[in-house]
Amino acid sequence: MTAGRLGRLRAVIVDAVLLGMAAIEAFEAIGFSRSHLLAEVMAVVALCALPFRRRAPYLVFVATVPMLSLTMASIASLVALYTVAERRPARIPLATCTLMVFLDSARSLWGEGYPLSGSLLDLVYAVLFAGAPVLMGLLMRARTELAVQLAEVRDMRGSRQELLLEKELARARTDLAREMHDVVSHQVSLIAVQAGALQVTARDDAVVEIARTIRTLSARTLDELRQMVGVLRASGSRSPDLSPQPGIDDIPALVAASGIDTTVNTTCTTDDEVSAAVQRAVYRTVQEGLTNIHRHAPGAQAWLELQIDESAVHLSLINSSPRRSPDPLPSDQYGLRGLRERAELLGGSIATRQIASGGYELALQLPLRC
Structure with a gap:
């Protein structure tokens, strides 16, 4: 059972026990009331309102006060006053509710011919009856707020530990x-x-x-x-002097240095500038494609077609079938996986396929700006 279900079950059990105690006390006290019918009606109203004390604490308390005045049955009013102190601890309304319970509990003080010792004892009882639920409700509210603050502190401590761990991992x-x-x-x-x-x-x-x-x-x-x-240097170290990152304009030099017989066809139908991140992604894709041709299709010819229009950058790198058997070089597929992740981060896509002539095609599509 989860913590939420356990808490709801505990609340239902507590409400059932309190409602039973209040009902037993109320119907035993009705016999001492002068108006049995009115007392019974007020008792039913108070007992029916008591289960809703968490949703409307003030209304439930007001509904229990007539039963307290008519029958002196105090459990329902004390439970309602406790809920007011726990849920709605505003000073003036809470003081008003406390005063009402105190006055009902100390009615004998205004009776004629009541001894002084009895009056003092009733005054102590009235203070205890009115003050104990309020103090207990405020205490439970403070306990709940403290538990929430402790949970926040634990979360902050966990977040801090995660940050430190991420920093160490980096x-x-x-x-x-x-x-x-x-x-x-x-x-x-x-x-x-x-x-x-x-x-x-x-x-x-x-x-x-x-x-x-x-x-x-x-x-x-x-x-x-x-x-x-x-x-990749750690933060706080001396900033490196970085050279300009390669882009689309560097692709012809890359193709020439690869040593692969490659036909390059570039078409640009827009004056919009391609962002630096997209240019780097295109360059790295061509670089990885040429490396794969060297590795898996030695001696093959290649055709590179780059189209830039108003909507996207389209790249297609096709190679023919190899002229000789490739050397058994290690391959972990991290290159294509990294290219695919880079393309997805930039809002594009990359695809590879085997063509009918025995060659291979690497296709990339990226937006002009990421």
Whole structure:
């Protein structure tokens, strides 16, 4: 059973017990009343109103006062006064309700020939009858407010711990990114050095061209790794000097450096400017597509078509079937997954499909502005 259902069940049980006690006291006290019929009517009204004391505390209290005056049955009025103090602790209305209970409980003080000792005792009883429900109601209200404040403090403490944990995780990810940069940059630097040596010593022009391409790509990879590590630095450290991010205008240079026989067709029918985030996404998509062609379709031709109109940017990169078997390089599919997540964040979409000629198509569609 949940906490909410348990609380409602507890409230129903308490109301049933209080209503039963008030009914027993009321109908026992009716016999001492001068007007039995009027007392019975007021008792029924008070008992019928008592279950609604949480919704309308003042009205329920007013409904119980006539029964208290006619029969001196006090349980219903005391319960109603307690509810007023717990739910509606405004000073003037609460003081008025308390005074009404006090005056009804101390009626004997105005009787003639009543001894002084009895009057003092009745005065103490009247104060206790009127004051105890009020003090208990205010105490329960303070307890409820304190419980709410403690829950808020626990929530704030939990939120603070989550923030600290996220900060530590971000710092750990930054350290991990730096470690990855050191490892990858070392390996890529060795590749660049070996490609440079091959470029100098090779006699075949084709081998020299391939070595030059490998060295250029290695240098570009190192530069991009350094930029990524600069962006991932923890807050509070010295701000990195970032180079301009690549965009659509850099795609021809990217295609030329890839070494893939690619036909590029660019069409622009709008004067609206494409946002920087969309340009980076287009560039990264072309970069990942060319990398996948190198990896999975060596020797294939490619056709790159880029269309920019008033509504969106459309990119299509198609490659033919490979001319030779691809090398067994590791692939984790993180590249396409990252491109798809980037496109969705920018409000676009990306799709891939196998074409009938044995080639592959990578299609991207993004809005001009994100």
